[in-house]
Amino acid sequence: MNRKTGRLLFGALLIAALGGGAYWYFAGGAGQTPEQRYRTAEIGRGDVTQTVSANGTLNPVVLISVGTQVSGTVKKLYVDFNDKVTAGQPLLELDDALVSASERQSAASVSSAQATLELATANEARMKALLAEEYVSKQEYDQAAQALKAARAQLALSQAQNARDRANLGFTTIRSPVDGVVIDRVVDLGQTVAASFQTPTLIKIAKDLSEMRIDTSFAEADIGAIREGQKARFTVDAFPDRKFEGVVQQIRLNPTTQQNVVTYNVRISVANPDQILLPGMTAYVTIGVQQRKDALLVPNAALRFKPAEAAPAKAEGGRPPAGMAPGMGAGADGGGAKSGNAKGRKRDGQQATVYVLADGKLQPVAVQLGITDSRNTEVLGGELAEGAQVVVGENGGGGKSPSSVGMRMF
Template sequence: MKHLGKTLIGAAVVAALAGGGYWYVQQRAAQNPETRYKFASADKGDVTQTVSANGTLTPLVLVNVGTQVSGTVKKLYVDFNSKVSAGQKLVELDQSLLQTVARQSRANVVNVQASYDLAKASEARMRALLDKEYISRQDYDQSLQNLKSAQAQLVQARAAADKDEVNLGYSVITSPVSGVVVARLVDIGQTVAASFQTPTLIQIAQDLTKMAIDTSFAEADIGNIKEGMPVRFTVDAFPNRSFQGVVQQIRLNPTNQQNVVTYNVRINVDNPELILLPGMTAYVSIGVQKRPGALLVPNAALRFKPADAGKKEGDAGKPAAGGPGQGNGGPGGGAPGGGKGKKRDSQSGTVYVLAGGEIKPVAVQIGITDNRNTEIVSGDLKEGDRVVTGENASSDKKPSSVGMRMF
């Protein structure tokens, strides 16, 4: 029995030593930067900074066809998607009342014409009598005044008749331009009233091969946008396809909603295939700056900060290795020490580089970004340097400070 007990104890000691060795090897491996961190290479390439917004596709020229007279819709000559030419009939209103008014006006012209003819004849007779001194000058002046009044009434009656004829013609609405009907807002039997404002009956897109996008950009981005800049956009109907456009106009009328100021930017778009439809939502992207052959690092490298970065700095607040500017932090890149230092500069950042088997902070000046990579303008970072972009999931657990329990 004693021999068996010694054998079991020896086996337990050997197992404990083996386990301790394995644990030590695992902890050493976990502290290895190659195992603990994720790396990416600082490489040169092209980077384009873009600004984005959403907009709505509209026809470049959209004509609202209305009516200047009131009435009931009697006939419809077009429908949605109908192709029309200039002067073509679109809608016809009931003409019964307008025809009656026009006939009354014509009859009034005949009546006033008769009065004018009588006044003219009377004036001629009175002039002949005046020449023979059979009447006074006052009687002749009275007949002349009657003639001029009858003439004015005739002109007024003819103008009223012309107006009623024009209104009768307005009961037939024709297309002012050639294009495609994109909206029909009335039906047969519907009454339209044009008393105070012109009601819209038909909407016509003059040329759907030319479209426009009306979109709004924040005031922080509008300073980088210029007329004539190329534009790329996508629509939900064709998610895997990119379309082209150009900035036509930056409208100076701002919109202020909840203290957020935006400006309307109008973009011209060619639509030769007629696949872009009015009302589609466009996701617009405008390249405002471009840097060819720039030194680039992933944005994740500027956001990364080791969990034990504070321990690398002394109690006196001495900066860790990495050179001057260590107290500055760029977008997503903080100061390694996390202590008090200079005010942060929005154009500065810090990346961690693998050097000599350990990671070291390097202060850099950053430029533009495309939301994936950021341009490095200056600093000690060189092409080919391996920068830390994050920690591996297996290294998230801190090593235990308690060793394996012995028997």
């Protein structure tokens, strides 16, 4: 094949491509009527609830970390994971050889101090009698009285040391402080634990798993709409087809800032009578913050729709076209009201533009928006009436993307 033949072949292919593109454009898009090209939905009335969402973690209402006040080696283990325990029940024992020796030593000190006190008492009584007969001086009697007081103080000190050692000896047996269930055991037999400045955690006990709580973090933009006592719905990955309910119990006043994002902890109380919700599960929480009954609703898809023929150019001075709110194009984002979606939260009172079919043409209609959920948005005002057909998108056979103007070959 010579160069001339190659050029002719390339030209033929280019003409065929241009012809096919033109046929696709006119036959597939422009050849359709607006009723065939666009998908519409009817405007109706219904209930809408605006929600805020966040993820949280399920935790027991009371979770106790059992530690130790003395150091030693784990000698015996009486409980394991998921065991139910009662208050005062032994959980484990530490080797008490050193603590027991200290207790015996302090007990011997008590006996020695007791003997010293008895001798000092006898000396004080003897010196008092001799002083009455003037056989000893007043100074000698005062020394005997002082020795008696010192012996009493030494006995009290020895008794206190012995009481401390006996308490430490009792601490070598770790007991459950409450009735509950063991959810974590950190130590094993033969492991050495050291009680220093921070008490080590040996066992974690959940007091009651029939009542749970969810600790969530909501953004500061959402926290103003959340109130104590509001109902919350949530799901967990373990039961994806089941929805659970809870109640907002507390809004913590202590904020958390990470990467300049401020969040607040919201605690939600949850009843768990079947104990199917387990500690540590991730909960996807949704709280309804606003609700409207019998509101005029427009699908969010209609707010997102922007026809291909609508140019996004702005008017002079950089201002948007008339009838559109600042920051909006021909339509408005109809995203849900999840946490972090500012448009979903702050849409109340904003304006947007939807399109209706009239006389075979698209007609823009300005509307004032209220609250929104993930599907519909409340219409507060405008020329949109109940029963109107709004455009929500283009049919697949239209051939052109709503955001495209035409085929670009180069």
